[in-house]
Amino acid sequence: MRKLSISVVFAAMLTAGPVTTAFAASSVPINAIGVENEYADVISQVGGQYVRVQAVETDPNTDPHTFEASPKVAREIAAAQLIVENGVGYDAWADKIMSASARPNRKVINVQTLLGLPDNTANPHLWYDPKTMPAVAKAIAADLAALQPAQAAYFHANADKFIASLEPWNAAIAAFKVKYGQTPIAVTEPVADYMLEAMGFNILTPFSLQKAIMDGTDPAPQDVTTQNDLFATNRVKVFAYNQQVTDTLTKSFLDESRKAGIPVVGVYETMPTPGYTYQSWMLAEVAALEKALTNKVSTETLQK
């Protein structure tokens, strides 16, 4: 009787589909970490049920540039089999923790290295570049397949699915460029510059000012004057405002742009959660920029 009931349960599990296969194939999911939550999102889309993903940088109210790891984060990183980090000095603390807790067979994807970017790359916000995530997804699939060869086909298929799902975003960028190419824009720091450039925007904020705000150093007064003039003389059509790096200076720019009636679009260092995937977040940014140009409507924060 006891024997019978076990076999019944087992049969039921087999017929229940993918969930049972997962259970049967591997009861231990791969531990993975996306240092920034946008990378964690891609890992979970590629790894599906076979990964347990954690994100370290998730808080949209803080600046990841100045993140300090807690002992809890150090433990999670020590236990992870796959880690995706941004590089370009953006999350250098993660490298320190990894070298302090060496783990054989740990797969580390450094997006900077993956894309072959030099250390002196001026703009570390790689996830806004349309070229970044397809390469990251492929690398994730390859590493997951190495960790769990039985599911290789599943991972590669998911990566392809993910890359295909970026098509609406790429199409929106291309359409935007045709319709609004060379639109002048002001920014606080280079967080979304890669995407803005792909969209054909003409970024008028001096890069030295963007860098000073990003690094938290004293801005040059010439640059502050230039930026204020962009608003005062209505030379820009939209203002991309990083919601995660704010100080009295960026707030004064926000005031100036509101005063001049220039619409503001919020951009982010980490994926706004909940409710967004990488694809829907990027699409929402393009939609917000388009809304700013067509209806002069601000989208200061992305909310769902």
Place this chain on the structure above:
Amino acid sequence: MPTLFSIIVEPGFFTSEPVRTAAVIGAAAAIVSGVVGVFTVIRGQSFAGHSLADVSSAGGSAAFLFGINPLLGFLGMGVLAAMSMELVRADHASERDLVTGVVTGAGLGVAALFLYLDMTTSSTTGAAVTIMFGSMFAIPASIVPLALTVGISALLAVGLLYRPLLLSSLDPDLAAVRGVPVRLIGLLHLIVVAMAVALSAITVGAILSTGLLIGPAAIALHLAKRPGLAILLAAAIGIAATWGGILIAYDSYEWTGGHGWPVSFCIVALIFLAYVVVAQTGLRHWRLLPRVVSARTQRAG
């Protein structure tokens, strides 16, 4: 064709709003620091002055955290530290140094906590650099009225305290004999130092505000025989260094291809160079001050 003037002063200097705000607040900080600094140097309280600046950084970082005016943050914590230093203090100079050192350590520890919270729970990237080393060209113009109020109050306070403060600074024993409330005057002096430090903390930063407090006063005391003249000189030297530093920082944008040097560095470098020059030229009237004092003491006696 570029004139000599346009070579020294890069275009746009006088019309730039960040420059104007920095010049006004910097001048206020320089005047108050120079005036108060002379007393601080005579009293041998340079360390206490530096300590107040360090502790006030806790107030500055708290202001970032709670979104209040940074000047009020620096001022509030500075006054609190001044009071705790003066109230806990012992009469021996060595023990006074000890209390000052302990208060400084505690204050900087609190600053470390607030800065950590600033950077991990709110979105202020440059908090540490701004508080410690200043961000003069990022000061919002809206802070000017409050800064001027603090500056004028500090100068009025020094004006009212002038005679008893000078006497108790030069000769505390004589001051006590003549009925000057030496400890109260000492406390009031430290509170005025806290005001001076708060003003220079929002311009050159909490750590570097010592440069503005002590440097011009030390130079002036080398050059001037009389305390009144030393005070005027210290204020003038402070303003010259501050405006000169702002100009160098502004112009450095052209030399460095748009990077620019930190304005705090330029100001403190000018003060340091001036001190080296003055100290080398042998004009040491500072040494004469005790003679002035003894002359007065004799007259008084």
